[in-house]
Amino acid sequence: MIPAAAAATDPGERFRFTCQPGMACFTRCCANLNLVLTPYDILRLKRSLGVSAEAFLDRFATASTDGTCGLPVVRLRMDPETGRCPFVTADGCRVYADRPGACRLYPLGQALKQVGGHLRQRYFAIREPYCLGWDQGRVWRMAEWLADQGLEAYQRMNTPFLRLSTGRPLSAFKQFGQRQLQMYFMACYNLDAFREFVAGSSLKRRFALSDELCRRLREDDEILLFFAGRWLEFALFGAGFLPRTVSQVLPAPGVTDR
Ligand code: SF4
Numbered sequence: 001m002i003p004a005a006a007a008a009t010d011p012g013e014r015f016r017f018t019c020q021p022g023m024a025c026f027t028r029c030c031a032n033l034n035l036v037l038t039p040y041d042i043l044r045l046k047r048s049l050g051v052s053a054e055a056f057l058d059r060f061a062t063a064s065t066d067g068t069c070g071l072p073v074v075r076l077r078m079d080p081e082t083g084r085c086p087f088v089t090a091d092g093c094r095v096y097a098d099r100p101g102a103c104r105l106y107p108l109g110q111a112l113k114q115v116g117g118h119l120r121q122r123y124f125a126i127r128e129p130y131c132l133g134w135d136q137g138r139v140w141r142m143a144e145w146l147a148d149q150g151l152e153a154y155q156r157m158n159t160p161f162l163r164l165s166t167g168r169p170l171s172a173f174k175q176f177g178q179r180q181l182q183m184y185f186m187a188c189y190n191l192d193a194f195r196e197f198v199a200g201s202s203l204k205r206r207f208a209l210s211d212e213l214c215r216r217l218r219e220d221d222e223i224l225l226f227f228a229g230r231w232l233e234f235a236l237f238g239a240g241f242l243p244r245t246v247s248q249v250l251p252a253p254g255v256t257d258r
C-alpha cells in the first residue's frame, strides 16, 4: 500500500479519526496490501487460527528476500483473485483480536531508526483518498491511539527483532550463508520449528540454561520468541549473551518515541 499522503507526526500530536462498521469505506483498506508480518504478528495469528506456524506460513503468507539487506521477509498473502486480505469478511476482520500490528496502527505508519543503541520510532499519517475516517469522530493523541489499539505488546515483543535488522551496516548481513538465513527465518517466523530445534539441541547443557527457562521455552510462546531474538543476536551477530534464566530473556525497554 502506498500512502496517498504521508506526513510526519509526533507523539503529542492530535488527529481526528473514526472507523466503524457501517461506513461506506468499511474494509476497503483490507485489500491490495503490502503487509509485512513481524514475528509477533505470526505468533498471534497462528494461535488465533489454531494452526502451527508452518501451516500459517503455507496458507497465508509469502516469503521473499529483502532487496537491501538480504534477510528473509514474510508478507500476508492477499487473495490472488480478489486482492483481498484472507481474513476480511463482510462483518470485518475475522482475526480482529489478533490482527497484525500494521492493521492496528493504521491509519498511521511507522518509521524506525537506531540511535545510540536505542530504537527511535516516528509515526506518520496515511491519508488514503478512499478512507472516510479522517477528520471524523473522536480526537486522539498519538499515545492514546497506540494504547487503544493494543500496540504496546506488539512493540515490546518485536523490539528484539527490530534491533537485529535496524542500524547495522549492510556488510553485517551480506556475510550470511544459506544456513544462517535459514536459522534467521526459523527463529523469526517458524516458532514451532525453533522450539523443536531448542529441545533437540545441546543449548541447555552448553549454556547452563535453568530448568525453569527450559520449561517456559517448551510451554510459553512469548518467552520462546524473546529467546529466539536473543539467540539470533548471539549466534548470528556475536552480540550480547545467551540468557540462562527467564528474567534474562525478557527485554530491557528499548523503543522510545521519536
Ligand atoms: S475508515 Fe478508513 S480504516 Fe476504517 S474501514 Fe474505512 S478505509 Fe478502513
Ligand code: SF4
Binding pocket: 029, 030, 031, 033, 085, 086, 087, 088, 089, 092, 093, 094, 095, 096, 099, 100, 103
Ligand atoms: S488482518 Fe484484518 S484488519 Fe488486517 S488487513 Fe486483514 S482483515 Fe484487515
